[in-house]
Amino acid sequence: MGMFSKARLSVRLRSALWHAYSRRCFYCQDPISFVDLEIDHLLRVSLAEQPDILARWTKLLGLGSDFDLNSSTNLVPTHHGCNQRKGVTDLSEDSLRWYFEMTSAKQAAIAEQLMRLDREERTTDPLIRLASTIEQGLLTKGEVVAFLRRVGQPQVSPKDNPLVICWGMNLLEEETLEALPPEAPAGGPDLYDWLEEDLLATIEKVAKGVFAMVEDQRNGETIGVRIACWFQNVDEVVAAVQPPWELLEARYFMEIYEEPASHWYPQALDE
Numbered sequence: 378m379g380m381f382s383k384a385r386l387s388v389r390l391r392s393a394l395w396h397a398y399s400r401r402c403f404y405c406q407d408p409i410s411f412v413d414l415e416i417d418h419l420l421r422v423s424l425a426e427q428p429d430i431l432a433r434w435t436k437l438l439g440l441g442s443d444f445d446l447n448s449s450t451n452l453v454p455t456h457h458g459c460n461q462r463k464g465v466t467d468l469s470e471d472s473l474r475w476y477f478e479m480t481s482a483k484q485a486a487i488a489e490q491l492m493r494l495d496r497e498e499r500t501t502d503p504l505i506r507l508a509s510t511i512e513q514g515l516l517t518k519g520e521v522v523a524f525l526r527r528v529g530q531p532q533v534s535p536k537d538n539p540l541v542i543c544w545g546m547n548l549l550e551e552e553t554l555e556a557l558p559p560e561a562p563a564g565g566p567d568l569y570d571w572l573e574e575d576l577l578a579t580i581e582k583v584a585k586g587v588f589a590m591v592e593d594q595r596n597g598e599t600i601g602v603r604i605a606c607w608f609q610n611v612d613e614v615v616a617a618v619q620p621p622w623e624l625l626e627a628r629y630f631m632e633i634y635e636e637p638a639s640h641w642y643p644q645a646l647d648e
C-alpha cells in the first residue's frame with residue numbers, strides 16, 4: 378500500500394508549481410511566500426486507498442484511468458489557511474471540473490519551470506544556487522539565516538572563526554581627552570594612528586598568540602577598532618587595555634562578517 382504525503386513532493390516540483398501559478402494561491406489568488414506554500418491535492422490523496430471512488434471521479438471528470446494523484450494536474454499552490462478551509466471534504470463536481478480545466482491549462486508552464494530548474498541545477502554550485510534562490514524571491518535572506526540557525530552552527534575551525542573584540546572611544550568627550558597620556562598627539566589623523574598603534578602594542582605585550590586588526594572606523598568623533606583574537610588569554614588582554622578605550626563588543630568573526638577569517642590569519646603561521 379502506498380503512503381502518500383505532502384512531504385513526498387520535491388522542492389523542485391513545489392517551486393515549479395509556485396512559479397507557474399505566479400506565486401499566488403490557487404484558491405484566493407493572493408500572493409504566497411515560498412515558506413508558507415502548501416500544495417493541495419484537488420482530488421484528495423487518500424483516494425489512493427479507495428480505488429472505486431477514485432475511479433468514479435476520474436471517469437466523471439474525464440481524467441483518464443491512469444490518473445496519478447501526485448501528478449501536477451492534481452496539485453495546486455495554496456495558503457495554509459485556504460487549504461485548511463477547503464478541509465477534508467471533497468469539492469463539488471462543478472468546482473473540480475472548473476479547477477481541472479485551470480490546472481490543465483498550466484501544465485506547459487509547469488513543465489517549463491521544471492526545465493528551468495534542472496538547467497540551473499546543472500550549471501551552478503550550491504552557493505550560487507542559494508544566491509539565485511534568494512534573488513528569485515524563493516527565499517529571503519532572513520529565511521535562509523533563520524534556517525541555518527535551526528540547522529545549527531557548522532563545525533568551523535577556530536582559525537576561521539576567532540573572537541573579535543571591538544574597542545572604541547569618543548574623542549569629543551572631555552573625560553576621554555583627559556585620560557590620554559601626555560605623549561599622545563593633539564588630534565587629527567595623527568592621534569587616531571597613535572591610538573591604534575598604542576592599542577596594538579598593548580595587546581602585543583599580553584596576548585599569548587596571534588591577533589589582527591580587521592577593521593577600524595574613524596569618523597572625527599569616535600574611533601572603533603576590531604581585533605580578531607586567536608589567542609586564548611582574552612581576559613588578560615581585556616584587563617590590560619586601559620581607558621579611555623572601552624570594550625564595545627565581543628562577537629565571533631563569522632557572526633559579524635558572515636565569512637571565514639582565514640585570510641586575516643597571519644600568513645607566516647598558515648603554513
Ligand SMILES: [Zn+2]
Nearest residue numbers: 402405456459
Ligand atoms: Zn489563499
